Amino acid sequence: MSTQTIPLFPLNAHIFPGGKLKLRIFEARYLRMVRENASNIPAFAMGMMSSKPNQGQFSVLSTATLVKIIDFEQLSDGLLGITIEGIELVCVSNIIQDDDGLRHANYQPIAGWNIPSSQLPYMLSSVNEEKEKVALQQSFSVLLSEYPDLAMLYANDNNMPLVWYAARWLEVLPLDAEEKAELITHQSPAPAINVIYSFLKKMDP
Structure with missing residues (x-):
């Protein structure tokens, strides 16, 4: 299997599939990333920044989400705005950096929440999946x-x-971020x- 690489955009905001x-x-660096990958699916990976600095630097966690760009807009301040949608969880590794600071990483899919739905209610605090939903x-x-x-x-995402x-x-x-990734x-x-x-x-006792 050939190694897959993708641009990496680490951010404190989080997105999952x-x-x-x-x-x-x-x-x-990110304008270039969008310009070069806007039509690709996935376009890039959204990385998760560690919440704990290491020697004054915040590292990128291995858990990331592949995303696609679903919309573009020019913001009121003239900047480029994009809307992204999460596609797949991945594990990133071997992060390298271009001269302009844009990161790239190898990635492999993560299975994540793959337990059968029929088993889920018995692992929750209550046993009624529909009630939980x-x-x-x-x-x-x-x-x-x-x-x-x-x-x-999420105007069109119902039920x-x-x-x-x-x-x-x-x-x-x-x-x-570490707890979310886990x-x-x-x-x-x-x-x-x-x-x-x-x-x-x-929040609502």
């Missing part, structure tokens, strides 16, 4: 009502699977869903 995110592109769906709808820009991204809502919540929860790459979404419920209960 099925998620959408708007980005402002202004650095020369409705609860996450309703709480996510409340979140979208509070953030119109986010709501616009999605349980794991889709779990991934969307995991993207936005105030957790360290949860999203676990064989089962159950640990992530239980963490999400714990957070929601604290």
Whole structure:
């Protein structure tokens, strides 16, 4: 199998498969990345920045998400805006850097949440998968009502699977990148869903 390489865009904002995110592109290295890869699927990989500096530098975690560009716009300040959608979880390695600072990395797919849906309810704190889904769906709808820009991204995403809502919540929860990476790459979404419920209960006791 030949080694696959891809441009790497590390950021503190997180996106997982099925998620959408708007980005402002202004650095020369990322303008070049978009120009050279806009029509590619995937276009680049969104990396996750470590939450803990090492010798004053924040490293890039091995967990990343391949993304495609689904929209372009010129922002009010004249900068380039793009909207991306997550495609697949990958493990990145052998990161190298061009002269202008643009990173590239080798990557391999990560299976992630591949447990059969029929087994999922028995790994959750409650045993009713549909109940779990409705609860996450309703709480996510409340979140979208509070953030119109986010709501616009998901205007056509209705009645999605349980794991889709779990991934969307995991993207936005105030957790360290390392914890998110551990949860999203676990064989089962159950640990992530239980963490999400714990957070929601604290917000709405």
